[in-house]
């Protein structure tokens with residue numbers, strides 16, 4: 001074993017935080033036990049100096065490691081399947097299933113389901129259910145139902161629940177966000193994507209920027225936005241993110257389950273969380289997103305929050321159109337927006 005298998009800071013952070021979002025992106029072997037795991041393995045955390053990183057199961061096995069019996073790294077897609085199943089039930093079941101019912105239906109413990117769901121979608125089960133119920137309520141209202149009937153038909157136990165605040169949000173809370181990135185270290189890479197130059201930037205906790213632009217100005221824009229942060233260019237450290245985004249852009253990875261830490265106001269965070277619930281290949285109007293966050297009057301503010309989205313693709317602001325069906329704007333140009341929507345409409349690539 002050579003030191004080239006040593007974890008990057010991002011990989012080590014994923015192991016320490018047992019990040020399900022990194023499952024499938026790499027595997028780690030523990031030299032002291034000879035066993036390899038996926039990042040989310042619940043077993044005791046290894047010492048960093050004992051950890052060897054492998055890009056695939058085959059590489060780990062070829063290096064002499066045995067698969068862990070707790071996290072069964074070969075069965076990685078089980079959690080991803082459970083998340084998809086839970087999303088489908090929340091989209092369709094009447095009334096909205098309870099957490100215990102949902103967990104039983106997908107074959108996970110409630111705790112485990114909550115953890116993998118949040119990791120895969122960026123929102124909690126509760127936030128997702130609230131967004132789905134709000135969308136259904138709007139559909140009922142458009143069909144002419146009374147407000148109270150619509151609230152009950154939308155799966156609400158009582159009208160009050162529509163206004164339950166969604167407590168947890170994407171990434172860090174605005175209170176934790178330090179203006180200008182003071183004290184933060186941000187790692188970034190500039191890469192060529194099928195839609196032109198792409199800057200990808202992350203802290204150890206998650207992505208802060210995914211944006212298109214010109215090679216000559218992308219880095220300067222990041223510095224302007226985070227004047228007090230320490231910026232480090234490191235293509236290797238960001239390779240897991242860059243690879244996931246590149247795969248997504250050619251249609252082979254519809255779900256982008258990547259950790260996020262976008263800086264923004266509480267309102268912007270709520271809009272971005274709502275955008276994450278729009279499935280691949282679907283669109284919503286700005287007015288529908290305003291409904292989802294429970295502020296139907298805030299259509300213009302929603303459009304502004306979409307335009308300010310710092311994490312393109314992962315927070316899919318390109319899936320929001322005008323109510324008329326017109327394309328609307330896009331922070332990185334309407335040509336790119338149309339290309340993204342056309343790609344999604346064609347369906348995922350096997």
Ligand SMILES: [Zn+2]
Pocket residue numbers: 036037038041042043068069070071072
């Ligand atoms: Zn394990």
